[in-house]
């Protein structure tokens with residue numbers, strides 16, 4: 001079963017179109033949604049939560065069409081963290097617990113206070129006096145503490161220091177590995193985090209989905225060559241994917257399909273960041 005299934009999703013704003021996007025998040029997996037600023041990630045996430053209207057397309061979340069009244073009950077099973085973590089300004093973390101326990105049937109008070117401790121969050125300080133990182137940590141603690149099956153995270157680790165981020169990535173990893181019905185959709189600009197954590201990567205570019213693919217398959221398929229401009233020009237056209245760049249030594253760098261490159265040319269590892277930067281470079285030049 002798929003935790004999220006999106007088919008032919010479109011949304012038009014005055015200056016932007018999300019164009020016929022389809023992808024799925026298989027249950028038990030983590031999918032990273034990548035894209036430059038304004039690519040349409042938050043718009044997609046808002047439509048998954050049905051807080052933004054679509055023009056067309058189908059979205060099913062945990063097996064339920066998210067436009068049906070039954071989706072209200074499904075929301076109990078979804079932990080959401082948006083890039084602007086928002087709780088009422090005057091509430092303290094302790095008071096957030098009082099609100100949440102009446103909001104979510106499976107709210108786990110002990111787990112919530114454990115996370116507060118783990119994230120070094122004060123119980124009695126008003127939310128308005130939290131730093132951005134503290135606000136994100138509180139939102140993550142709250143999202144995890146109502147026993148969700150699906151986490152939907154929009155830039156949830158932005159603003160966190162590398163040590164806390166690493167700790168939180170471990171928590172997300174444990175969340176999916178300890179129960180195979182647990183899944184995560186997360187957008188982030190920190191592509192190295194997504195490369196570390198995700199099973200699938202979906203790449204949105206200017207409202208179009210360029211790919212949604214298993215991470216391991218992407219890493220097997222693509223490589224980077226560092227060679228002379230002449231060697232690059234001699235490669236089969238189908239080998240080079242995306243734009244090219246000049247290296248600092250005057251040679252050339254390109255993203256290639258490993259299977260199409262002659263055996264005598266060395267192909268280096270392409271990170272997920274390399275893959276999306278090269279592919280976006282070509283698309284932007286068109």
Ligand SMILES: Nc1ncnc2c1ncn2[C@@H]1O[C@H](COP(=O)(O)OP(=O)(O)OP(=O)(O)O)[C@@H](O)[C@H]1O
Nearest residue numbers: 013014015016035036037038039040041042043044
């Ligand atoms: N309510 C709205 N009205 C008009 N345009 C909108 C609205 N919401 C989003 N947009 C536009 O849709 C486009 C995509 O925005 P979105 O927030 O989905 O991008 P994003 O990929 O999440 O970007 P970022 O990484 O900067 O957060 C942008 O051009 C934005 O201006």
